[in-house]
Amino acid sequence: MWRDALLIAAKDLKIELRSKVTMNQILPFAFVVLIVFAFALDTSPGTLEKVAPGLFWLAVLFSSIFSVDRAVAIETDDGAGDGLLVYGVDPGGIFLGKVLSVFVQLFLLEIFLLLGVVVLYGPKIGGLPLMVVSAFFATLGLCAAGVTYSQLATGSRAKQTLLPLLLVPVASPVLLAGTKAWQDAFSSATLLGDPWLRLLIVFAVVYLALGAIFFGSILEG
Amino acid sequence: MGSLVSFKNVIVISGNFPILTGLDFEAGPGEIVLVKGRNGAGKTSLLRAVAGLARITRGSANVLGVDIAANPADVRHRIGLLGHESFLYEDLSARENVRFVLKATRSDPSNAEAAMASVGLTGRLADLKVAKMSAGQRKKVALAALLAREPELWLLDEPHASLDSWTRGVLDATLNAKVSRGATVLLVSHESHHGSLVPTRIVEVGGGKIISDTNATKPVPLDPPAAAKQGSGNVA
Numbered sequence: 001m002w003r004d005a006l007l008i009a010a011k012d013l014k015i016e017l018r019s020k021v022t023m024n025q026i027l028p029f030a031f032v033v034l035i036v037f038a039f040a041l042d043t044s045p046g047t048l049e050k051v052a053p054g055l056f057w058l059a060v061l062f063s064s065i066f067s068v069d070r071a072v073a074i075e076t077d078d079g080a081g082d083g084l085l086v087y088g089v090d091p092g093g094i095f096l097g098k099v100l101s102v103f104v105q106l107f108l109l110e111i112f113l114l115l116g117v118v119v120l121y122g123p124k125i126g127g128l129p130l131m132v133v134s135a136f137f138a139t140l141g142l143c144a145a146g147v148t149y150s151q152l153a154t155g156s157r158a159k160q161t162l163l164p165l166l167l168v169p170v171a172s173p174v175l176l177a178g179t180k181a182w183q184d185a186f187s188s189a190t191l192l193g194d195p196w197l198r199l200l201i202v203f204a205v206v207y208l209a210l211g212a213i214f215f216g217s218i219l220e221g
Numbered sequence: 222m223g224s225l226v227s228f229k230n231v232i233v234i235s236g237n238f239p240i241l242t243g244l245d246f247e248a249g250p251g252e253i254v255l256v257k258g259r260n261g262a263g264k265t266s267l268l269r270a271v272a273g274l275a276r277i278t279r280g281s282a283n284v285l286g287v288d289i290a291a292n293p294a295d296v297r298h299r300i301g302l303l304g305h306e307s308f309l310y311e312d313l314s315a316r317e318n319v320r321f322v323l324k325a326t327r328s329d330p331s332n333a334e335a336a337m338a339s340v341g342l343t344g345r346l347a348d349l350k351v352a353k354m355s356a357g358q359r360k361k362v363a364l365a366a367l368l369a370r371e372p373e374l375w376l377l378d379e380p381h382a383s384l385d386s387w388t389r390g391v392l393d394a395t396l397n398a399k400v401s402r403g404a405t406v407l408l409v410s411h412e413s414h415h416g417s418l419v420p421t422r423i424v425e426v427g428g429g430k431i432i433s434d435t436n437a438t439k440p441v442p443l444d445p446p447a448a449a450k451q452g453s454g455n456v457a
Contacts, residue, residue, distance in 0.1 A: 007324055011310070018312040018350070074310065082274055083308025087325035088298030220293075221276070 001093040001212075008089070008097025013104060015074060022105045026066045030113050033059040034120055048121040053182035056117050057175050060110055061142065064171070065164050067105055068146030071098045072154055081219065091216030095147060099211070102143045110135055127185030130194060134181035137200040141174050144207035151218045173203055224249050224283070225374060225405045226271055231280035233270050233429075240266040242429035243280070253396070253406045253418060258426035264409040265304065267426060268376045271407065272302045285373060298326050301372030303380050307363040311352035315342050315362045318351060322366040336369035337362075339395070340388050357383040364388070368395055375399065375406040382412075393417040 016022055037055045038048055075081035075094075084094055118125065125131070146167055153162040181196040226248040233241035241263055248254050256264050269275040271284055273293030282289045287296040309318050319333045337347055340361040351359055360383045367375070375396065381389050396406055396418060408418065425433040 004325075007321075011313070011321055014317070015310060015312040077311065078309055079304070079306025080308050080310060082302075082306065083322075084325065085274060085293075086272055086297050086300060086302050086308070087322060088294065088327075089325050090294075 001090045004090045004093025005096035009100040012101035030059040030063045049123045052121040052123040054179040057178040064142045067102045068150040072150040092212040095211045095215035098147045099143045126188045130185040137204045138178040141204035148211040227283040229281040232278045233275045234278045250403045252421045255420035255423045256409045262426045263429040300374045301367045302376045304378040309351045314348045316347045319366045332369040336365045378409045
């Protein structure tokens, strides 16, 4: 399973390097979300500083919808997903490979996005260990849930609208916990004992396990 | 030797629509079975069911000694499917696609170059992104991946479509060689000419069932010029 996961992740990342969808389309979209929400809210520095973690994770959540959709769409074009089944690739490996590939892309996107948040909203960044670890598990959870629900929506003719409808409510604990963990980090809370980080870890582990177990059944339809 | 494919009363349902309706079918080693039938008869569904890509609702389905309905993952990697979809990634080159298939199937990666060269995918063409290729060139990439894998059971859905005559000849010669060594080919085709491929049986599918099964005891090429050279008649 792990060998197949690495094979799929390497292939997907190579495809992303060629197509540059994340860099040329999803990242600019995430910045647009940051800017538009800043306009929609009170633009005074105090307000933006306060809501910066929430807007960051909202932009990441919206971006993740496009990323997981793209990751699964790679396999629906020209029947490539059926090809993987015929080649005998482990479905759990396909799932983990997709999660790994989207994770790498989203984590890189978050680094750029954080720079944007600092420039646009000017929050005082603190508690870096808690920020990094919570971002790691929040992203992992978003990727695991996203790939699962994106594959689930693949059979539908209304996939583009069905996926956000499924994923946004499911991923709302990540949005909430990610925001709270970063607010804790900004107020210099320590890594150990943060309850929101624990929620992010549980979410990521549960969806990774569920995806690895049930992805095969979803893939087989 | 026993059957490599043994379907008994197989039912496959897609949505609410039965696409295979109690199909009985057998194929043994060294056979080239030509599957014929009208559009929507169930030919492609038969190939997908044999490949373990269609959920078998009822009946007994054995492929290469494995119950394909219960354990499709145990046997799929021994099956080669060339269908309407090429299973290729548009942003990867021909070479990258073929190498990926070989890695995924745990096949010998050194087979890639020879297989690509055998269908004319050499030089810059081998490194061209599939997205920039013509339909025929894409078919060659899919074919190269299949040739490099060397499956035991070949499921070919209109394999000659989009291919030039030279590549058709390569495919036919390769398949004839594989079959002589015990491989089995299920060939779906609407074409009346199949080059030098010599079906040993012709089955006709209609309404999701086999409606005729003709055993060609004296196999003859279906290609009229080739048949004329050998002085053979027509296959019934």
